[in-house]
Amino acid sequence: MAAEYDGVDALMAAITGEPLPDAARSDVEFMTGHRAALADVALLREQLSVLGDALAAPPAGVQSPAGAPSRPFAPRPVRLARRGRPLRLALGSLAAVVALSAVVGLARLVALGGGADDAASKGSAAAADGATAQDGSPPSDPEREVACSRLVVEGTVSEVGPLGGPRTRVELTVTRYYRPEGGPSRVTVLLDGRAEPQPRRGQHVLIRVPRDGDGPTLWAVGEGRVAANRAWITKALPGSRHTGCPSGGPG
Known part of the structure; x- marks a missing residue:
């Protein structure tokens, strides 16, 4: 069968869907090869569609987003109608499978792993700021937490003492006092x-030192964690001025 006609490749024309020149349509041998290539491409697309369904299906024990059962992957044997240039066709098919797998795999992650993605993104943000999981979460009684604080300030680390001991001396240049009101x-x-x-x-950083303590129990580092803690602290400040701190209060 004629694979090309005046620079037009029958297989590539079938894959890309490009229009054929009028002269090529009158070449019986070329058109026979082109029709065979079209049949091959259609069959490969069908197989890729089945493969895509299999890749998009949730793993065993996980329900699909719509609650529908997954479609098993049972491809039929591919018998290519066109025998010429098998290597070129195989390479083209492989590229199509890889591209489809990437797209379907991404869709599967979005559909099935939305919650995990959200958790991962939040965890990444916390890791970037170097914060612990509690750094941005308000305590159970924010007003009591502030009221029972000796020092709550925001600022910049200006000096750091020797590292490696049980405690490290840290000096802050204060940019804002929360408790007390100044200093x-x-x-x-x-x-x-x-x-x-x-x-x-x-x-x-933003730090909080309890009333009876000599070291911070809150050590929030980075813009994101500082902002998150600033939010609950500033909200709790007015009420904290009228909140007592009994012995054994938050430390």
Whole structure:
């Protein structure tokens, strides 16, 4: 069978759907090859569709998004009508399978793993800020938490003492006081040596030191975690001024 006619490839024309020149349509041998290529491509597309359904189906024990049962992957044997240039056709088919698998795989992740993606993105944001899971979550009694605080400030780490001991001396240049309402431009605290991330100069932080403590129980680092803690602290400030802190209160 004629594979080409005046620079037009029968197989590529069948794959891309490009129109054939009028002269090529009058070539019986070329058109026979083109029709065979069309049949091959149609069969391959059918097989790829079945493969796509199989890839998009949820794994065993997981219900599909619509609640419908997954379609089993049972491809029929592919018998190509066109025998010429098998390697070129095989390579083209492989590229199509890879492309389809990528698209379907992404769709499956979006459909089935939305919740996991949300959790992962939140976890990544926290990791980027170097914060723990509790850093942005308000306590059960925010007003009592603030009322029972000796020091709640936001600022920048200006000096860090020796690392490696049980506690590290950290000096902050204060940019905002929450409790008390004001104070010196610099404060020094003793941070637990196991705190993460480790303190370093230039970090934007928000800390909370309990009334009876000498070290921060809140160590929020990075713009995202600082903003999250600032939100619940500022909201709790007015009520905290009228909230008592009994002995054994939040520490």
